[in-house]
Amino acid sequence: SALTCYCGGSRENPYCERNVFNCTVPEGVCYAMTEVLPISKNILTQRGCFRKNRLVPYNRPFVCEPVNKSNHQVICCKTDFCNHPEAMEAPTLPTTTASIQTNQDQLSTTLIVLLSVGGFLLMAMLVLVAVFYKKQHSKRNDPLVESQNSSLPDTNMQDLLDDKDFSTTGSGSGLPLLVHRTIARQIQLQEVIGKGRYGEVFRGKWRGEDVAVKKFVTRDERSWAREAEIYQTIMLRHENILGFIAADNKDVGTWTELWLISEYHENGSLFDYLGETRVDVGAMLKLCSSIASGLAHLHNEIVGTLGKPPIAHCDLKSKNILVKKNGECAIADLGLAVRHDSSTDTIDIPPNNRVGTKRYMAPEILDDTLNMLHFDSFKRADIYSLGLVLWEIGRRCSIGGQNLDYQLPYYNMVPDDPTIEQMRVVVCEKMFRPQKEATWHKYDTMERMWKLMNECWYESGCARLTALRVKKTIAKIEDEEGVKNI
Template sequence: MPSTDEELRVAPTEHECVCEGRSCATGDRCKGQQCFSSLTLSDGTPVSQKGCFKVYEQGRMTCKTPPSPDQIVECCQAHLCNMNLTVRLPVRVVEGPNYSVTTLTIVIVAPVIVLIFLSGVAILIFRCIHHHQMEHLTAHDAEYGTIDGLIASNVGESTLADLLDHSCTSGSGSGLPFLVQRTVARQIALSECVGKGRYGEVWRGQWQGESVAVKIFSSRDEKSWFRETEIYNTVLLRHENILGFIASDMTSRSSSTQLWLITHFHEMGSLYDYLQLHMLDASACLRMALSIASGLAHLHVEIFGTQGKPAIAHRDLKSKNILVNKNGQCCIADLGKNSFRMKQNQLLYVCCCFIWSHMWLHYKRKRKKRTCTIVIPCFFFFYINAF
């Protein structure tokens, strides 16, 4: 049985078709073996045409062309069959690559793993920074953590020399005002322990870039701290050959109460330690002897006035209680351990059970009571190296 193409080729039949578009020069009707309706995309603009194919081979070639995103042609064989024949361009479908399940799993899981890793690194860095900041705050706990009020001052704006200047103090020579003492004491950061004694430890501290000596008493030695603080707060006691007093305060460290006595720091150490390491010539010996005698004389002298200074005896003068300055002079320290005051024309008698050096004691019997008298000739300080 012959096919449709063979029938059309043997006995062609003409059909009347609707004609629209540029190819229709004779009107809106045309006759041909096949009718068609096409839609073409020209420069982004759709162009619609309708007509007929008069030659069989032309219609066969065109009608069998598969549709594309830019052109589509549909054919029919009937009277005016293309009148209501509407064509549309096929939707362009972009097909992605065909990934396997393993590839998709890797693509999804890999970013999650990288994100978790970066988050862990960020958390670790943050914890390190936080730990460093906490160590810094702990080291400066006295400055930042225990201050009752807000204290804002730049480094170098006020130094110990400025605070101890006459314009900043009361002019009495007894140290800083009490409010300034509490401020300075709470801004000190301890750095290293430089010595230990019967009543506590001596630490080197930093206050706004300057070194200070901090003598720390335990709470059970409060009387010793109070007595030494009272001595240092004596009016007109300040002297270049007596250890400079800065402040005293009570603070809390590691759930325990500490009593601080803050003085000038002398990195040369005590005279006892200095003599173990250095040889002195005659001029250096005379300079040290003169400075010790000057400080001792200032302690012994009584200054009269509205707020005068009473005469003070050291009672424990020895090379370990004398500090060496950078200029080769000395200053007398440890005024509170065994110091006492002498009234006018009177000498306070105390029991001889105190641990005084034997050269300072002169025993005598008076009314069958054991008493002692302090004998302090100025030349005795030349023998302090032996103790």
């Protein structure tokens, strides 16, 4: 029988309707959760329903188990309104009393040790200061020694990111924390270049170069932390993945600004670019090939000491893809990305309440049949979204004088902001897909691209191509059409 639970708390719950204080699930549990945010230390509570697919294993789900040394705790129950504040108190976070006593004992021991060696350390420091002063004095008189006015070398952004002394791995996963903070403090914000549910994107200046600064609203702290974490994955850097530079949080009066700093691409998103620009066959294939290449890199696992885990994007769409000066694309916005640890066969799912864009959701997400225990399921959902993006680009190709307006997928089947139910009816029940344009059959390139799109958005995820296969197929079309990009 259906279970009805109480909905509420200080933390926003996307599965509860606004001003409605209950939720009902056919099978599942009620829950109460307490969480402390990592930076602001604010304590939030949330109450609601977990569907059966969130309960793994069903009889003793991990999500309901107490977690030691965690910043959140969850309690579950299985009767109507059992999680109401009058029936159940919110879970408390692990007490710090024991750790405080332990710290006090450790402090006493440490003080004894410090006092016993304090004289020796003081003498050593005095000697070091004297040596340092002497060396600095000699450098001032040496015309070959250049002055250092900052903690960063006098170089441009690209050189800094490519410098193995400043890259944490030499493979482009990011920069040390001190460098993050130094760069952030040196940026001058210019104009707003984009807005979204997360906040705003600014163009900024760093040593005369343009950078993009994504500002998150404080309540979306978890999304900011997650995206920064994913961008700093070892071996992630790739020419078709947005170049991450730094992340920092800045106190400005009564609130904290959360910054994510990346490379700046003046052409903007693929959505904006296609809205203003028609592309020829070569440019179309270059856009499509670079997106497939970036997605293949995300999906691919690099094995080794400094290996990269496979990553699924989980929100691939034209607004989350940027167009570079050279006509290639860079995949951005990794806030919903999911990682797979092959050594433990575990899936790292982001701990935030954001969901992907409904228009681009794969059938198995819309009808709630996605196997969340199988990482390939997330990659296959990405391929469905990729097929829709390829269709958007194909519509703007000027082959044979074609001059079609830019449109989003399913533009003639659902409203501008469709609900999940509206998308489910169109995609799952009616099994509709974006339509083939009337002139495409006349041109071999467009016919082959149409075939590729269809192989990306099959109803069954298992039947869809891999990102690497899409990349190789487009490369073959480029070769045979004589428009291979050099």
